[in-house]
Amino acid sequence: MLKTRYVAAAIGSLIMIFIAAMYLVPLLQVEKATKGNTYAKSVFDQSKVTKVDITLADDDLDSILDNPSEKEIVNADVTINGETVKNVGFRTKGNLSLNSVVQMDDSERYSWKIDFDYYQDDQDLHGLKKLALNNNYSDPTFMREYLSYELMEKMGIATPGHSYMYVTINGKEWGLYLGVEAIEETFLNTNFADATGDLYYPDGTGSDLKWISEDIDDYTGLNLKTNDHSDQSAMIHMLDAINNGGNIEEVLDVDEMLRYFAANTALVNLDHYQGDKKHNYYLYEENGVFSILPWDYNMSFGGYSGGGGRQAEGTARKNEDEATAKNDNAEQDDMKLPEEAPNMNGGGMMDMSSNFMNESNINFSITEPVSGTALEDRPLLNALLSNDEYREKYDDYLNDIATDFFSEEKMTAMTSEISTLITPYVKRDPTKFYTMNEFLEATSGEETLVDFAVQRAGSILAQLSGDLIVEGETESGTDGRAPNMGADANGGQQPPNMAGGGEMPAMHPPDIDRGGNGSPPDITGKMGQKEPGNSSSSKDTIILSLVLLILLLGAIAFAHFFKRRGKTG
Known part of the structure; x- marks a missing residue:
């Protein structure tokens, strides 16, 4: 016969176990998700140039290179940081840049997309499902996209x-x-x-x-990218509201x-919603x-205009590198690079070299920040800036960028560190769109991204x-804005630490102190902090909770049964 106090103690213990399990399970699930998705540091290690080796039949x-515009997906093996993932999907990517490279007679420097889970749903690389390899098209500095993501x-x-990667294909x-994480379910x-919300790529x-x-x-x-069976009523509601x-x-x-x-306005990034093409952005509904x-x-930092991009000429580019390039660090991060190879690309391309710092870029309007269109024809932005309270916050954020991220000190520190990191790799890059002289001129000449940022910051503050009063640009191609790809200068002083040595300035400036009314809401777990979401573990949590509940109820029933036996005995 069981004594009542033992039965009560057993039930109490089971209740305590149940409560503890309900509390700990979500924490364990978060820990599991965090450990399973370590790609932010293991794949996108910004302290080095990561080696990416791609092997395919x-x-x-040959089939891809013969028909790059078709974006044919083929089977490949990919080795990143010495770790191989087999049977991945591999293809070309891009639109304007892809078609522009296709037109070149002597370049096969396409951007690439790697789908780790294309052939096997549960396959990934430290949690990463898809990786874009961007070819730095239209950018002699190799830095525009990297710095833009840093600002965002x-x-x-x-x-x-995002981080720099050196790519080989079949040796x-x-x-x-520039390796960039694809925006899809893992990113969300x-x-x-x-x-679990709807993700869109408008174009x-x-x-x-x-x-x-x-x-x-x-x-x-x-272009709905997730939830194929969504009724998309949230999108219609949003479109109606704005x-x-x-x-x-x-x-x-x-x-x-x-x-x-x-941020986008400060960067004068017009190959975007704010420009004539109205693309290159995602919307996510939560x-x-x-x-x-x-x-x-x-094409940020004033690199886009009207049609954007560059036209290829079939002439071969002469190698101008020998007299200027430094070769002190031929081996970095346990990775040996080959000797400098002649540039393979259609050199002499009609590009953006001379106009990225023209007046229309530096003084791009912050009150009507569109080009090739009217603000009224971009209702999302118009709805925000038509509200005086919202516009004041927008102005505060522009002021933060102008006085912090775009300061000469911080831009010099960032670009200098990046230059030190990538210069040996740029020198040995056999397919680069620019000569080494053009890279050095764009990064250390008289007109650089630092100069752009400083002058742009001055214009923002004056506006x-x-x-300074600037009228918005509304007609594509009539504002003096030409496709811009970097500095067109005759030389200049090199920024500090260009050649390396000593302690490098921090790549990442301190977080912007917005203070006062400009302070954003608490974004922990949603933006910036890279905290994992809980949607992927919710089913496991529910199942385990039900099992524990069933066990608890079973124990109570068991105790009740023996208590009744004790009374009848």
């Missing part, structure tokens, strides 16, 4: 992982690329509390987000978007509220104070 490579990250925007050197799990009809109708099928260019006078705080993460557009996500910044 020669026939498959500093502004608290959910930003894809052949393909050159220095890493950056948002709820990763085409409806990508300006202008109201067409209540039928989502009329917006053929919105176009027809609804409460936009119900459908937009207003502060996040103000920070995003302030519980009916939309955020905007950054993508494709190789904010009212000392």
